[in-house]
């Protein structure tokens with residue numbers, strides 16, 4: 563029994579041993595599992611610790627790198643520009659207090675023009691932009707103002723409508739003009755008086771081209787374009803609606819002996835240089851004002867503006883464009 567008992571106890575012992583072995587094995591396996599997972603976890607954590615903190619500064623560095631660039635860009639594109647613009651506006655506004663012809667609507671154009679012409683004084687900038695010298699000829703054209711007055715300005719910027727015919731057109735006496743020449747009455751009277759006075763000194767000032775209608779100008783301009791090409795024709799002929807002759811206040815003269823293009827060489831021209839303003843006429847396209855008027859010098863083309871304006875223009879050696887931009891146009 564004992565044996566059996568002994569046998570039994572050894573059997574139990576074996577079983578226990580087996581159980582222990584199994585238990586140990588299980589613990590071992592669990593240990594291995596936990597150990598493996600632990601290692602993985604540790605590696606994961608360590609990697610995290612090692613990588614994340616390194617990565618974050620990198621991102622920050624990146625941000626830092628970007629930030630200054632953005633700031634710099636912003637400075638270039640917006641705040642700095644705005645600052646500069648504000649400064650320029652302040653500068654221009656100071657001038658505004660002094661200049662009656664400062665036009666707030668043109669502020670951007672003044673600034674652009676100043677940037678392109680840094681050596682110009684602000685007064686010059688404002689004047690030139692008012693004369694539209696910052697634009698191409700025939701660009702953004704406007705309807706002429708002060709119609710039927712001696713103040714009307716027609717050039718490569720200001721135009722007259724197709725159907726515009728000045729009031730009070732009168733035919734000139736053939737004593738002082740070729741046949742069928744018409745001017746607005748005040749200009750006709752003034753021209754005839756001037757020509758009459760000159761005649762007393764044996765000078766012959768004859769009107770050879772005066773009022774021209776819109777349709778007449780179409781034919782004339784097209785003829786010139788055909789002969790010389792558009793670019794050249796634009797230097798001496800107004801496009802329809804842009805010819806001063808449509809105002810009835812412009813007159814081309816000659817002395818009957820020389821062709822009108824040689825008028826500069828005549829005694830009549832010398833006399834007109836001294837006296838035309840006394841009758842309200844100005845040499846409309848002088849030599850040194852080509853940029854302002856948009857036309858080459860024409861010794862034969864005169865414009866009636868009245869004695870007062872003519873005298874001012876002559877005394878100050880300015881063009882009608884300049885006078886209009888600073889004295890007439892209500893900005």
Ligand SMILES: [Zn+2]
Nearest residue numbers: 812813814863
């Ligand atoms: Zn003319």
